[in-house]
Amino acid sequence: MAANQEDVKLLGAVASPFVFRVQLALKLKGVEYTFVAQDLKNKSEELLKYNPIHKKVPVLVHNEKPINESLVIVEYIDEAWKGYPILPTHPYNRALARFWAKFIDDKVFIASWKSVFTADEEEREKNAKEAVEALQVLENEIKGKFFGGEEPGFVDIAASFIAYWSPLIQEIAGLQLFTSEQFPKLYKWSQEFLNHPIAKEILPPRDPLFALFKARYESLHASK
Amino acid sequence: MAANQEDVKLLGAVASPFVFRVQLALKLKGVEYTFVAQDLKNKSEELLKYNPIHKKVPVLVHNEKPINESLVIVEYIDEAWKGYPILPTHPYNRALARFWAKFIDDKVFIASWKSVFTADEEEREKNAKEAVEALQVLENEIKGKFFGGEEPGFVDIAASFIAYWSPLIQEIAGLQLFTSEQFPKLYKWSQEFLNHPIAKEILPPRDPLFALFKARYESLHASK
Numbered sequence: 001m002a003a004n005q006e007d008v009k010l011l012g013a014v015a016s017p018f019v020f021r022v023q024l025a026l027k028l029k030g031v032e033y034t035f036v037a038q039d040l041k042n043k044s045e046e047l048l049k050y051n052p053i054h055k056k057v058p059v060l061v062h063n064e065k066p067i068n069e070s071l072v073i074v075e076y077i078d079e080a081w082k083g084y085p086i087l088p089t090h091p092y093n094r095a096l097a098r099f100w101a102k103f104i105d106d107k108v109f110i111a112s113w114k115s116v117f118t119a120d121e122e123e124r125e126k127n128a129k130e131a132v133e134a135l136q137v138l139e140n141e142i143k144g145k146f147f148g149g150e151e152p153g154f155v156d157i158a159a160s161f162i163a164y165w166s167p168l169i170q171e172i173a174g175l176q177l178f179t180s181e182q183f184p185k186l187y188k189w190s191q192e193f194l195n196h197p198i199a200k201e202i203l204p205p206r207d208p209l210f211a212l213f214k215a216r217y218e219s220l221h222a223s224k
Numbered sequence: 225m226a227a228n229q230e231d232v233k234l235l236g237a238v239a240s241p242f243v244f245r246v247q248l249a250l251k252l253k254g255v256e257y258t259f260v261a262q263d264l265k266n267k268s269e270e271l272l273k274y275n276p277i278h279k280k281v282p283v284l285v286h287n288e289k290p291i292n293e294s295l296v297i298v299e300y301i302d303e304a305w306k307g308y309p310i311l312p313t314h315p316y317n318r319a320l321a322r323f324w325a326k327f328i329d330d331k332v333f334i335a336s337w338k339s340v341f342t343a344d345e346e347e348r349e350k351n352a353k354e355a356v357e358a359l360q361v362l363e364n365e366i367k368g369k370f371f372g373g374e375e376p377g378f379v380d381i382a383a384s385f386i387a388y389w390s391p392l393i394q395e396i397a398g399l400q401l402f403t404s405e406q407f408p409k410l411y412k413w414s415q416e417f418l419n420h421p422i423a424k425e426i427l428p429p430r431d432p433l434f435a436l437f438k439a440r441y442e443s444l445h446a447s448k
Contacts, residue, residue: 062316065316067319067320067323068323069323069326072323075318075319075322079315091303091304092286092289092291092300092304094299094303095299095300095303098293098296098299099291099292099293099296102296
């Protein structure tokens, strides 16, 4: 399909690490798209139409067909467009990439998030401990510059919140879970990731992101 | 690779709906394999070697290389062997299949399981309500004989516990969430699924499965 026949829209919100995954995949692949910012406190008809089940971002709309769930969208992008390979070619390496992306979602993301954004202190501590254990597992998995080898791939895309969002929300909470001392390989990876020209270009600006999550943190802890 | 060079082992437990997914995928694909039953109360060195992170079944070991997580394994089987197509061909249909399989794991499975195997009554009721809501969403998605069309595919494999395990554990708990009146299309699907020759051949025998889960249910409720 020629580029001028494509209609690619991304329904998103700038602060979301899940939306960022899709942006990064589109940019790596060189796909032109329109970003349609969503107000998640006042959901648009377009969002409810294209994601009636979860009513969440990101939603990729490709020639009027919607795709939901960030990792499902990233795999779709890899299969629908040629060029930059996001997943590896060999079935075994593809399975490993899917395994680690799922590990990141199930074990790293949830615990990292709840270690900051949970009202109950005991729950926060339990999650902080689980986040550190999961990061330790990941630490032992980094072999090259990126999880994907010399260039970022599926696992790097899945892990992007570890490089940018995690240190930021931990700073707000006065936590230091992700340090260069405890996780030297993962820390080095995070620096490579943040300095990758495409990631760097599209990462959301730090100050408004910090202010947004700080307000969320304070409102959560004020309402106890 | 010729059939006689293949070494395919499945580390599993007969009662597990996640192990069943992998068995069904292998059988549909016509892959010969050895089933290595695991005692999950006394985990084998083989299991710890091949799944050091989650220490769970199923694990597929293909020529000494392990793959974990049931849906990751099913996709691997589809990519590593030719023949019966488990996922559709078109990227958009593949994305839909992955979306629904994830929906089944995240929304249907967890709530269905907790509606029976949770000690707290309020939690059980909350999960029963969520399970019914999620099944309602799925009910509206069945268009043909199977989710995958005329033959079972990725979503049917993911959904297999709805056809066999859910009614069984609900009977144990005296629950009737999944009825032909409330879910006519899903119920019809479940009958097609249970009568599919390959599914029928490998579903675990009902009586020992019932006894196993009844004992688990009674021990949970006795320990309150």
